[in-house]
Amino acid sequence: MKFKFGSKELSDLYETEQGPYSEAIIKAFFKKIQLINNAKDENDLRALKSNHFEKLQGEKNLYSIRLNIQFRLILELLKDGQCKIILIREISKHYEK
Numbered sequence: 302m303k304f305k306f307g308s309k310e311l312s313d314l315y316e317t318e319q320g321p322y323s324e325a326i327i328k329a330f331f332k333k334i335q336l337i338n339n340a341k342d343e344n345d346l347r348a349l350k351s352n353h354f355e356k357l358q359g360e361k362n363l364y365s366i367r368l369n370i371q372f373r374l375i376l377e378l379l380k381d382g383q384c385k386i387i388l389i390r391e392i393s394k395h396y397e398k
Contacts, residue, residue, distance in 0.1 A: 302340045307377070307390035322372075322392065329368040330392065337387055343378060363390070371395060 306312040314320040315334065320327060333352070340346050346366065347354045353367040357375070365373040373395045377388040 302337055302342060302345075302385055302387055303381075304334070304337050304387045304389055307388050311389055311391070326368055326372055326392070329372075330374065333366055333368065333374055334389075337376075337389075342385055343387075365393070365395075367395075368392065 306315065310320065314322075314327065314330065318327060318331070322330070336346065336349070336352070343354070343364070346352055351367075353365070355365050357363040357365060362378050364376045364378065366376065368374055371394060373393045375390045375393050377390055379386045379388055
């Protein structure tokens with residue numbers, strides 16, 4: 302699948318491999334980017350249970366993938382003609398209940 306970033310912060314993180322996150326989060330970020338890049342569609346992401354690919358409640362077309370127990374990668378599925386694109390919107394801190 303093709304992907305693009307929804308913020309300059311994520312784009313800079315991808316280009317420089319440096320950002321306001323721990324080394325473990327940055328490493329997980331690149332691992333998930335590689336999975337997204339190699340996926341044919343969102344079903345490939347859903348198939349790996351460790352991704353915890355989930356639709357966000359109350360949000361149209363927004364999904365999350367787990368980076369670790371605390372952080373999620375927030376994604377939006379877009380269509381560009383016949384091609385699907387994942388817009389990587391943010392790294393979000395998730396609070397377990």
